[in-house]
Amino acid sequence: MPPLLELRNVKMYYSTSRGVVRAVDGISFRLNKGEAMALVGESGSGKSSLAFTIIRLLPRNVAEIGGEIFFYDDELGTIDLMKMSEEEIRRKIRWKKISMVFQASMNALNPVLRVRDQMIEPLVLHLGLSEDEALKISEEALRSVGLTKDVLMRYPFELSGGMKQRVVIAMAIMMKPKLIILDEPTSALDVITQANIMNLLKELKTKYNLSYILITHDIALASEIADKIGVMYAGKLVELAPADVFFYKPKHPYSQKLLAAVPTLREEKTIEYIPGDVPSLITPPSGCRFHPRCPYAIKGKCDKEEPVMKHIEESEVACWLY
Structure with a gap:
């Protein structure tokens, strides 16, 4: 190979x-x-x-x-x-x-948008999925990094540094x-x-x-x-x-x-x-x-x-x- x-x-x-x-x-x-x-x-x-x-x-x-x-x-x-x-x-x-977790990626999350909106956007735009389908994939990705689906409804400033880093990693693996x-x-x-x-x-x-x-x-x-x-x-x-x-x-x-x-x-x-x-x-x-x-x-x-x-x-x- x-x-x-x-x-x-x-x-x-x-x-x-x-x-x-x-x-x-x-x-x-x-x-x-x-x-x-x-x-x-x-x-x-x-x-x-x-x-x-x-x-x-x-x-x-x-x-x-x-x-x-x-x-x-x-x-x-x-x-x-x-x-x-x-x-x-x-x-x-x-x-x-190919995806990327950027340097200082904790600051890459938009502070005025919920995590939910930032996670489903690429799935809707790149894969053409419905909002419900994108939410299911987002929840699965969060579970993979040890977070619950409740995180989707939070704003980035409500999360600790480690949680924000896990969210960014979840976004990187979401599209497999x-x-x-x-x-x-x-x-x-x-x-x-x-x-x-x-x-x-x-x-x-x-x-x-x-x-x-x-x-x-x-x-x-x-x-x-x-x-x-x-x-x-x-x-x-x-x-x-x-x-x-x-x-x-x-x-x-x-x-x-x-x-x-x-x-x-x-x-x-x-x-x-x-x-x-x-x-x-x-x-x-x-x-x-x-x-x-x-x-x-x-x-x-x-x-x-x-x-x-x-x-x-x-x-x-x-x-x-x-």
Whole structure:
């Protein structure tokens, strides 16, 4: 069976008053059906921009978009999302096949509309269902995330942060998509609620055989659910590895530094930090974009030539050390 999602050299640049921002710059990877992938990296590395490119929710100031995004569906076959028009994406793909839980999604609910109205709207508009049919599906979706149908008649401000997050997740699974993109799904939640939401996501993944792309800064959170880890830096994918390999043997120096900055409970270690800042994506460094901050940079090589992804054991890594 072909992969559920395959990206080949995907690019998406923004146009700004200061210049062109190379937010997503040549990303390639595969995601299989029922698989969960976590994208990790510092703020400004292009993780959310990549998510918007996949689901084709693009801002007005796009300067360039390119590459191929193949999506496999039993009904539609293998299709290149980049060749589909906005109308086709809206009718056939978005929310039906690929949905998204947005960053700070608790604020995505309209405070002056009841939850009921916000949940049934896409079902009525996209699927042409009657209001009664849409209500039944909404109730089922709420039950799936541990909420009662009484929530439908409430306004968002009457719900706790965790309940609002569950409502947004229910809206994402309502139309039975194959892939859900989760952009910081537990941000602004307390630790206990975070754990409950992650347990919920794991249950839904098993129950509906969902595939996830989880975007997060929290490495520990990624370890809870991810089958593989993708590390992004300055618009580039620098490492892709199975989760059990990545957490015990990261290859790229940036990945090693990220894990070294995470405290652990089961072992004593010296917490490290990454010196410097994420480079500007308007004028990124030549060669490897991490070389100004890398302790192992090879002068005349890393600062001149851009590394390509190579298979090293079970991982893929873009680094001249290999």
